[in-house]
Amino acid sequence: MAETLEVKELAEVAVRFSGDSGDGMQLAGNIFSTVSATVGNSISTFPDYPADIRAPQGSLTGVSGFQVHIGADVVYTPGDKCDVLVAMNAAALKTQYKYAKPGAAIIIDTDSFGPADLKKAAFATEDYLGEMGIDPDRVIACPITKMVKDCLADSGMDVKAMLKCRNMFALGLVCWLFDRDLDIAFNFLKEKFAKKPGVAEANIKVIQAGYDYGHNTHSSVANVYRIETKNKVPGRYMDITGNKATAYGFIAAAEQAGLKLFLGSYPITPATDVLHELSKHKSLGVTTVQCEDEIAGCASSLGAAFAGALAVTSTSGPGICLKSEAMNLAVIMELPLVVLDVQRGGPATGLPTKSEQTDLLQALYGRNGESPMPVIAATSPTDCFYAAYDAAKIALEHMTPVVLLTDAYIANGSAAFKLPNLAEMDSINPPYVPEDLKGTWTPYMRTENGTRYWAVPGREGFEHILGGLEKDDKTGAISTNPENHDLMTRKRQAKIDNIVVPDLEVLGDKDDADLLIVGFGSTYGHLHAAMDEMRAAGKKVAMAQFKYLNPLPANTAEVLTKYKKVVVAEQNMGQLAGYLRMKVDGFVPEQYNEVKGQPFIVEELVEAFSAIINK
Amino acid sequence: MAYTAQDFKKGQPRWCPGCGDHFFLASLHKAMAEIGVAPNNTAVISGIGCSSRLPHYMATYGMNTIHGRSAAIATGAKVANPDLTVWQVSGDGDGLAIGGNHFIHANRRNINLNMILLNNRIYGLTKGQYSPTSPRGFVSKSSPYGTVEDPFRPAELCFGARGHFFARAVATDAPGTVEILKAAYNHKGAAVCEILQNCVIFNNGCHDAVYSKEGRAENAIFLKHGEKMIFGKDNEYGIVQEGFGVKVVKLGEDGYTEADVLVHDAKCEDNTLQLKLAEMEWPVALGVIRDVDAPTYDDSVTAQIEEVKAAKKYHNFAELLETNDIWEVK
Numbered sequence: 001m002a003e004t005l006e007v008k009e010l011a012e013v014a015v016r017f018s019g020d021s022g023d024g025m026q027l028a029g030n031i032f033s034t035v036s037a038t039v040g041n042s043i044s045t046f047p048d049y050p051a052d053i054r055a056p057q058g059s060l061t062g063v064s065g066f067q068v069h070i071g072a073d074v075v076y077t078p079g080d081k082c083d084v085l086v087a088m089n090a091a092a093l094k095t096q097y098k099y100a101k102p103g104a105a106i107i108i109d110t111d112s113f114g115p116a117d118l119k120k121a122a123f124a125t126e127d128y129l130g131e132m133g134i135d136p137d138r139v140i141a142c143p144i145t146k147m148v149k150d151c152l153a154d155s156g157m158d159v160k161a162m163l164k165c166r167n168m169f170a171l172g173l174v175c176w177l178f179d180r181d182l183d184i185a186f187n188f189l190k191e192k193f194a195k196k197p198g199v200a201e202a203n204i205k206v207i208q209a210g211y212d213y214g215h216n217t218h219s220s221v222a223n224v225y226r227i228e229t230k231n232k233v234p235g236r237y238m239d240i241t242g243n244k245a246t247a248y249g250f251i252a253a254a255e256q257a258g259l260k261l262f263l264g265s266y267p268i269t270p271a272t273d274v275l276h277e278l279s280k281h282k283s284l285g286v287t288t289v290q291c292e293d294e295i296a297g298c299a300s301s302l303g304a305a306f307a308g309a310l311a312v313t314s315t316s317g318p319g320i321c322l323k324s325e326a327m328n329l330a331v332i333m334e335l336p337l338v339v340l341d342v343q344r345g346g347p348a349t350g351l352p353t354k355s356e357q358t359d360l361l362q363a364l365y366g367r368n369g370e371s372p373m374p375v376i377a378a379t380s381p382t383d384c385f386y387a388a389y390d391a392a393k394i395a396l397e398h399m400t401p402v403v404l405l406t407d408a409y410i411a412n413g414s415a416a417f418k419l420p421n422l423a424e425m426d427s428i429n430p431p432y433v434p435e436d437l438k439g440t441w442t443p444y445m446r447t448e449n450g451t452r453y454w455a456v457p458g459r460e461g462f463e464h465i466l467g468g469l470e471k472d473d474k475t476g477a478i479s480t481n482p483e484n485h486d487l488m489t490r491k492r493q494a495k496i497d498n499i500v501v502p503d504l505e506v507l508g509d510k511d512d513a514d515l516l517i518v519g520f521g522s523t524y525g526h527l528h529a530a531m532d533e534m535r536a537a538g539k540k541v542a543m544a545q546f547k548y549l550n551p552l553p554a555n556t557a558e559v560l561t562k563y564k565k566v567v568v569a570e571q572n573m574g575q576l577a578g579y580l581r582m583k584v585d586g587f588v589p590e591q592y593n594e595v596k597g598q599p600f601i602v603e604e605l606v607e608a609f610s611a612i613i614n615k
Numbered sequence: 616m617a618y619t620a621q622d623f624k625k626g627q628p629r630w631c632p633g634c635g636d637h638f639f640l641a642s643l644h645k646a647m648a649e650i651g652v653a654p655n656n657t658a659v660i661s662g663i664g665c666s667s668r669l670p671h672y673m674a675t676y677g678m679n680t681i682h683g684r685s686a687a688i689a690t691g692a693k694v695a696n697p698d699l700t701v702w703q704v705s706g707d708g709d710g711l712a713i714g715g716n717h718f719i720h721a722n723r724r725n726i727n728l729n730m731i732l733l734n735n736r737i738y739g740l741t742k743g744q745y746s747p748t749s750p751r752g753f754v755s756k757s758s759p760y761g762t763v764e765d766p767f768r769p770a771e772l773c774f775g776a777r778g779h780f781f782a783r784a785v786a787t788d789a790p791g792t793v794e795i796l797k798a799a800y801n802h803k804g805a806a807v808c809e810i811l812q813n814c815v816i817f818n819n820g821c822h823d824a825v826y827s828k829e830g831r832a833e834n835a836i837f838l839k840h841g842e843k844m845i846f847g848k849d850n851e852y853g854i855v856q857e858g859f860g861v862k863v864v865k866l867g868e869d870g871y872t873e874a875d876v877l878v879h880d881a882k883c884e885d886n887t888l889q890l891k892l893a894e895m896e897w898p899v900a901l902g903v904i905r906d907v908d909a910p911t912y913d914d915s916v917t918a919q920i921e922e923v924k925a926a927k928k929y930h931n932f933a934e935l936l937e938t939n940d941i942w943e944v945k
Binding site: 034037038040184188191232233234235236237238239240248251252255260262264281282283284285287289291292293295296299300301302303304305306307308309311325326329333419420421422457458459460461462463464465466467468469477478 | 626653654655656658660663670671673674675676677678679680681684687688689690691692693694695696698699716717719720916919920923924926927928929930931932933935936939940941942943944945
């Protein structure tokens with residue numbers, strides 16, 4: 001037991017809430033991150049949930065976790081390991097302790113460590129702390145279940161309902177530990193349970209009890225922590241997951257373009273939340289069709305594009321294989337379509353709930369024929385909004401299908417999102433066929449930058465046919481002429497090559513780095529954190545993260561060939577490295593590849609990159 | 616504005632001389648003119664196969680897409696733009712083999728599509744393999760010893776998918792074809808028209824019994840809602856109910872009179888009797904076999920959007936943002 005309470009200033013802290021899938025760990029984590037974000041801390045969250053719907057209670061396979069990383073300055077990742085681990089039962093402690101830093105505070109519900117619980121969690125003895133080598137001084141061992149029942153004894157709730165509030169007791173304790181303002185949490189709950197004031201009241205009561213328990217006992221840890229806020233960007237914020245941000249990006253783009261938003265989709269983890277989110281917003285005119293299969297998801301979207309909508313289809317994993325046929329049809333018909341691929345572990349069904357970057361080459365090349373298609377990879381949960389908006393803008397303005405790559409990590413992870421103002425975002429101007437071309441227009445007539453005009457059905461005088469067969473450049477009729485096919489292939493390629501994307505940005509020691517770290521998409525945060533750590537240790541390091549994969553930024557070759565050493569780090573076996581080698585003459589990078597289904601670990605990156613510098 | 620068939624015609628069809636598709640195309644042009652929807656408000660969407668070339672010969676909007684997917688593509692086009700009149704064109708391979716899943720789900724959802732199934736019981740474009748409507752034992756290039764599988768019966772598939780409209784015509788019978796196409800247009804919801812069509816090259820004679828006018832007089836019955844099921848060269852036959860099925864009787868024989876003959880009810884919600892009629896081998900039932908009103912998917916989608924618009928307080932992106940838990944950093 002600690003004798004005195006110290007208040008310790010921290011630059012950042014990671015808290016991991018863990019328990020049974022049904023223990024409400026995600027809600028506790030969400031409230032904690034919102035409370036922290038509200039005072040201006042930077043936040044990054046990551047849920048780690050099992051693939052099973054609901055494994056047996058208390059079992060090792062049924063544990064779900066939710067990690068929240070908060071920082072005084074910018075935090076780029078949910079954190080490698082946590083400073084505080086909340087373990088609501090024995091199985092959670094057993095499986096999640098490996099994510100705790102040495103010396104991390106551990107909060108446990110001792111009521112869930114009975115003989116039966118220990119047996120289910122495969123502990124051999126009752127000395128579970130000893131078995132795991134945990135210092136008891138670091139443990140806040142608290143009979144949470146009993147205290148929650150006592151706290152709600154007069155509420156009239158049944159025991160089952162009471163036990164649903166256990167997560168709030170743990171949250172109260174964590175709020176005490178980090179000196180958080182409970183009023184923000186209370187307001188959150190009041191709004192969340194606006195229609196069930198009884199539930200809100202019970203949860204609030206339990207949070208307060210958890211907080212008071214920490215305060216009164218000083219518990220068994222020596223410190224409370226305070227995370228100050230630096231570099232605040234004033235504004236209005238909300239917490240947003242990558243999937244929700246993606247859905248919002250599509251909604252914003254449709255409104256900006258003045259088009260109906262159409263989503264054809266088929267449920268698949270981890271992309272399904274985009275279908276859920278868009279299905280909610282019928283008051284914005286969003287049309288969603290849950291199709292009979294992935295093929296129809298993409299095909300119906302293409303039909304909607306032909307008919308004049310902003311058409312989107314969403315998928316993950318094997319779904320992208322099934323969609324590639326209709327994606328290819330969109331290439332030859334030159335219709336706007338956004339294909340969202342929330343990447344997950346593969347091949348085949350693979351690791352449905354885990355994250356990888358293994359679809360890059362499929363997105364770029366995985367179709368029959370010459371089939372150029374723009375590819376964009378979002379770099380963070382909040383960037384999903386801007387990437388989705390951009391994907392829609394490119395699709396509509398260049399009359400092409402676009403692949404938007406996210407992945408399970410950023411799709412499920414969340415961060416504070418500064419509310420965007422649509423009026424300040426780029427306009428979206430599809431190349432509608434001008435009325436004065438009536439009479440002379442043919443379907444493959446092009447604008448100055450090589451884009452086919454869009455003649456939406458309904459317009460008189462522009463009736464035409466599109467299709468999967470090669471067409472004559474001039475007349476739009478079916479053509480097997482070899483010269484024409486060669487010409488059309490080149491025109492489709494040139495159209496994509498002509499798309500202007502922002503230059504690759506170099507961060508860190510851009511002039512004199514000994515090592516350039518290169519990645520794409522969702523690894524941005526981890527690579528940035530690794531670079532920061534190395535620079536803090538005196539090393540000269542820079543990084544460049546690709547968001548636009550096709551076409552590549554104009555300065556790609558210049559950046560990649562400027563530095564003595566370059567490492568391409570990606571969560572696959574080297575797809576980006578191979579692609580860049582093909583695109584940039586003489587480029588031979590070092591590689592860092594990992595395919596574990598989990599986000600990178602910053603510490604491991606630093607070690608590997610340092611070894612490359614020292615080599 | 617009044618249209619003529621000419622207003623819907625385009626180009627020179629490339630089908631084999633004598634192909635049933637030529638006959639059907641002419642009837643479709645005629646039906647569209649009589650229906651009177653402008654070419655610019657009409658979309659014809661096909662898959663791949665001989666019959667799927669059809670949109671190229673239409674002066675409307677059109678897509679000749681990929682194998683089997685036209686029902687799914689047409690679904691998206693109709694739901695996104697309900698003002699369009701959408702005709703979806705498939706063959707028996709395109710629509711019932713590779714596209715079978717989309718065929719049944721378009722029927723189940725009841726998308727307001729006019730779904731044409733040109734059935735010649737063979738793969739023509741790939742030069743003569745058996746199709747999902749070829750009879751058991753059918754000899755083709757890919758079944759030199761005869762097939763060992765049973766065919767789909769399109770009406771059964773449509774009804775099994777809870778389809779609300781099914782009609783049948785013979786490609787060479789222009790008035791019969793125009794009649795069911797107009798009925799399909801007038802039906803709100805997925806409307807399947809099976810067109811019996813000959814392939815002169817790979818399956819010649821597949822519909823011989825009903826392909827000529829004389830053949831139809833003897834071997835087909837033209838069903839009309841509310842009319843007695845009487846057929847034959849001299850109207851000498853009638854269809855009567857027997858147990859759970861139907862049977863053909865000769866009027867005046869075995870005590871059967873016209874009074875015993877069934878009256879066709881295409882509007883009957885229960886499809887049991889309609890299925891029995893659709894599956895008769897003699898006579899072959901032509902005309903509108905089933906035509907029952909039901910809510911369409913596209914109308915329901917639009918109605919739900921309007922309902923939710925009225926119920927919810929946010930109607931643009933800025934208002935959507937405000938529905939979240941927001942905090943301010945000062």
